[in-house]
Amino acid sequence: MATNLTTIQKLILEFIIDKKVTDGMPPTLAEIASHFGYKTRTTVQQHLDAIEKKGFIKRNPKLSRGIELTLEDKYFTPKPVIGEVAAGNPLTIYPDAIDTIALPTIARIPADSFLLKVKGDSLKDAYIFTGDIIIVNPNITPKNSQFVVAVLDDAAVVKRFYKKSDRIELHSENPEFDVIIVEKNYTNFKIVGVVVGVYRSMEKKVG
Amino acid sequence: MATNLTTIQKLILEFIIDKKVTDGMPPTLAEIASHFGYKTRTTVQQHLDAIEKKGFIKRNPKLSRGIELTLEDKYFTPKPVIGEVAAGNPLTIYPDAIDTIALPTIARIPADSFLLKVKGDSLKDAYIFTGDIIIVNPNITPKNSQFVVAVLDDAAVVKRFYKKSDRIELHSENPEFDVIIVEKNYTNFKIVGVVVGVYRSMEKKVG
DNA sequence: CATTATACCGTACAAATGTACGGTATAATT
DNA sequence: AATTATACCGTACATTTGTACGGTATAATG
Structure with missing residues (x-):
């Protein structure tokens, strides 16, 4: 699968995957922001927008931790x-x-x-x-x-x-x-x- | 492991496990309440207190969806x-x-x-x-x-x-x-x- | 009979969460 | 020169979320 994700987007996606594997659930925007040292959740939000637009994730609006991995086979x-x-x-x-x-x-x-x-x-x-x-x-x-x-x-x-x-x-x-x-x-x-x-x-x- | 959980507590625990398996993450109190038709999250809260006290789950305070299954083998x-x-x-x-x-x-x-x-x-x-x-x-x-x-x-x-x-x-x-x-x-x-x-x-x- | 566990309710609140709007700066493309 | 994508910032806000306090009712236990 060709990745047209940018380096940062890739890092964020990897972090999400990592969190999912270790914690069993995807992180919140705040958790991502804190991990990458962002001062605003908005920055994460915008990266997620981009990642979602590129089809790597899907988000359930309003749902906490509602990030689904598209590339992930269900199980x-x-x-x-x-x-x-x-x-x-x-x-x-x-x-x-x-x-x-x-x-x-x-x-x-x-x-x-x-x-x-x-x-x-x-x-x-x-x-x-x-x-x-x-x-x-x-x-x-x-x-x-x-x-x-x-x-x-x-x-x-x-x-x-x-x-x-x-x-x-x-x-x-x-x-x-x-x-x-x-x-x-x-x-x-x-x-x-x-x-x-x-x-x-x-x-x-x-x- | 003998279960001294009550019927309702057992049902709630099962629901949590089910959610974890299907959605990949534990539910929020609100989601549990809605599933069981409770009008208050407090009811769920109290059941979780009981279940935790009996050692079947562990909760990360303040963390959303912070219900861990104790019985779950690490890997x-x-x-x-x-x-x-x-x-x-x-x-x-x-x-x-x-x-x-x-x-x-x-x-x-x-x-x-x-x-x-x-x-x-x-x-x-x-x-x-x-x-x-x-x-x-x-x-x-x-x-x-x-x-x-x-x-x-x-x-x-x-x-x-x-x-x-x-x-x-x-x-x-x-x-x-x-x-x-x-x-x-x-x-x-x-x-x-x-x-x-x-x-x-x-x-x-x-x- | 007093106590305890269970099973619910309502109200309240601080913090967390997702999201919207607006702005700055850089690099690449047209 | 204008546009677009990327990569951040800050402020703001309605919900969601976890949790606390207080109350009611029933069944079981000592």
Whole structure:
């Protein structure tokens, strides 16, 4: 879907989506204004007018929080896929990807998490396949045996996390792969986040 | 969870859940009052006080539509998983699993889509595993190669759908399984719905 | 018999909410 | 040079919204 929304309009729309996902309901004009530092609700009002005119939302007049997302399939919440993981390769982050996918509401993801598309079959032993979307939360401290997205020497990996007293181990589901051991003082290593869910759309053919 | 809610309180709670599911957000006091024919919002206010006191909801003071459902699992909308598919077995629909509260939610699932939990590894060739949740839409006409949930001779199957001029074929991902052929006049066959998505939570350990 | 919980009513009010009207400033288009 | 779209401001106002206070009536409980 081509977006003829301006940058600011896009930001506002994203904020609305974000609020809907985390709070379960769209924000009020005042909440939007406050978030963007506007001194008047009128400014928001005018942006919403523009966004509505472009067909991205529909508003129920006089109804509080009456912003409906037009692009949203009734039971699906759109959320941008911000990048790709293909194990072994650098973590690709799309520049300004408004490549939203329709995530089912059951996969109700916390606002602070993001989506990555899986490429390659390096995760097939974890039952995660090319095209699957993984939901990554960067604000969770990983517990042992959880899947994490990590960047090690500029290459991305998705592996099970195990913390030992002196090091961190990254295990693969497939025993043929060696365990990656990260010593405590190793600097070129970063946990990107914890994988909290996997979603796969079946609409298009998989096989 | 035992319910010590009164009949009316229960009705009001159900209405709130219903509104949340259909409109995406909880109602205002006025909307509740109008639905139940109350002449005052105060009446609703008092019922909500009671319901909150009993721990079923939590309210954000002063915030419009600030009714939170306490019973709602953090990452899941009140949309319940209504049954189980274990290929070869009858389609299990949970009777009224989670006590009075979940029941109305179940009854009110938008006819549009529902959730089934997958049991057994009969679908592993389609990369769907035990514990996964499939999202099924009964109102879509299946296209060729889409996964469908079907009931054939009282046993549930989840297979790829292929319509031929004179029959319907149900294919398995695993070529070792025979293709099921349903002749056009066969009666004991019903397409339950099209599998539109698979969701797997990674929060608890998978392996 | 007094108390408590339930189930309603009305009146009142501050704050929140959506919206209208009018204005300024910049950039792009015609 | 005139117009249009964008991006803000301020003031104003009728409703909506949540909430408080006070009252009535019934049924159940101690």
